[in-house]
Amino acid sequence: MTSQSTSDPNSIKRRSRWILIASLVFIVVFCLYGLYWFVAIRGEVSTDDAYVSGIQSPVVAQTTGKVIQVSFVNTDLVKAGEILIRLDDTDAKLAYQQATDALANIVRQTQVLYIDAEQYLAKIKSNEINLQQAQQDYQRRLSLGRKDDVSIEELQHAKQSMELAQLDVEIAKQQYQANQALLHGVTLHEQPAVKQAADTVRQAWVTLQRTTIRSPITGYVARSNVEVGSQVTPESQLMVIVPPEPIWIDANFKETQLQDIRIGQTATAISDLYGDNVTYQGKVVGINMGTGSAFSLLPAQNATGNWIKVVQRLPVRIELDKQQVNQYPLRIGLSMNVTIDVRNDDGQVLATTQRTIPFYESNALVLSLDNIDIIINEIIEQNTYSPTMEQ
Structure with missing residues (x-):
């Protein structure tokens, strides 16, 4: 029975039919996949070695001090210019007060030069009058000497008096010239000593302002490592501010995938x-100029006997649609799967045009000196001598 069933022609036909159907299905699926690959996949390169990147603006101390206030912690939203950290400003206030006192003292000392200039001019006029009198006395005695009405000794004394008066005039003129060399024909505000003292006041004021640490940009606090009581020094990194945009992707493609990738x-x-x-939409905006290993702290040295070739990856920068990023926010470091349509080969491998506007900028930390300049002018005016002040 078993031998007859297995040799049944009907069974053989059914088995052959199923084999034929399976073969046809396999061929159709293979053809459809081949068509899909030829139409769609053939013109794409993909990688799952891609990560979100963005701006990480470090918050650093610009002066020495002890932390007395931390206003925000990780994940908090901050606006550009908002106070993040306060330092003890006692030393900075003392230095600022000392600088303003020094400026007032320099103004008073420098103004003496202008007063001396007036005195030297008066002295020159006085000595010129004395010289004129001495010359007249000598001329009279010289006329009388011809008549033997005065002694030779008295005539010599008159001549010596005239010569001494001439020397007094020359000395007074030299003193005036030396004084003018110090003044150099500029106003009190422009005197080097006054300007240097004023700059010291500005620097002390800037240092005082920097005891209040502000946010450089609008974003979210990350990597905060500062606490109340901490002693910070210049260039100490206290936290990082991460703005929600701009956000981009660094997709690390194998070097064998790069030949058809173009900007745009x-x-x-x-x-x-x-x-x-x-699904985020984006475009290629640049291809890095080196692999990650080439830019590492200790780049690989391949000139060794046991060298093994490893396929390298090159970061390709993908700019994402801003509206999508706003609707579906991303975080720095998140993994991404990226696919690039490489069928359009009109773009460049390397950028041929320069960026015309800054990629990102903020003036939140720029200090205006207008207020301190007003204070400096007031200090100079208050310590400037005026004859009307005695009346």
């Missing part, structure tokens, strides 16, 4: 955070 090509990206529900 469209790209799609899927994050592990949102999954397939969100």
Whole structure:
């Protein structure tokens, strides 16, 4: 029975039919996949070695001090210019007060030069009058000497008096010239000593302002490592401010995938955070000039006997659609799956045009000196001598 069933022609036909159907299905699926690869996949390169990047603006101390206030912690939203940290400003206030006192003292000392100039001019006029009198006395005695009405000794004394008066005039003129060399024909405000003292006041004021540490940009606090009571020094990194945008992707493609990648090509990206529900649209804006290993602290040395070739990866920068990023915010360091459509080869491998506007900027930390300049002018005016002050 078993031998007859297995040799049944009908069974053989059914088995052959199923084999034929399976073969046809396999061929159709293979052809459809080949067509899909030729139409769609053939013109794309993909990588899952891609990560979100963005701006990380460090908050650093610019003066020495002890922390007395920390206003924000990690994940807090801060606006540009808001106070993040306060330092004890006692020493800075004392230095500022000393600088203003020194400026007042320098103004008073320097103004003496202007007063001396007036005195030297008066002295020159006085000595010139004395010289004129001495010359007249000598001329009279010289006329009388011809008549033997005065002695030779008296005539010599008159001549000596005239010569001494001449010397007094020359000395007074030299003193005046030396004084003018110090004044150099500029106003009190422009005197080097006054300007130097004023700059010291400005520097002390700037140092005082820097005891209040502000946010350089609008963003979220991250990597905060400062506490009340901490002693900070210049260049101490206290925290990082991360703005929600701009955000971009650094996609690390294998060097074997780079030959068709061009600037301007469209790209799609899927994050592990949102999954397939969100597909970000973007474009290639640049290809890095070196691999990660080439820019590492200790780059690989391949001139060794046991060298093994490893396929390198090159970061490709993908700029994302801003509206999508605003709707579905990303975080720095998140993993992404990136696909680039490389069928359009009109773009450049390297950028040929320069950026015309700054990529990112903020003036939140720029100190205006207008207020301290007003204070400096007031100090100079208050310590400037005026004859009307005695009346």
